[in-house]
Amino acid sequence: MSLQGRVVGVAHGVQDVILLARRHGVELEAEELDRTPLVEWRGGGAAAWGLSEAMRPMSR
Numbered sequence: 680m681s682l683q684g685r686v687v688g689v690a691h692g693v694q695d696v697i698l699l700a701r702r703h704g705v706e707l708e709a710e711e712l713d714r715t716p717l718v719e720w721r722g723g724g725a726a727a728w729g730l731s732e733a734m735r736p737m738s739r
Contacts, residue, residue, distance in 0.1 A: 680690040680699050690696045693709055696718070700707045705717065712718050713726075 680686070680688055680696060682700070682703050682705065687703055688695070688699045690699055693712060696712065697707050697709060700717075707715065707717065
């Protein structure tokens, strides 16, 4: 994953994208990943990364 042209880490899923972004001062929620201009998907988009799964409430 890169931010402003600089590689900041490897994202293996939606939660990784959110975590890496937050570590670099960009606050994102799973619900906005598929519509924000801050994220450019390559190779499949949000659906391929399990975005709908990340948005489901966690079971207790």
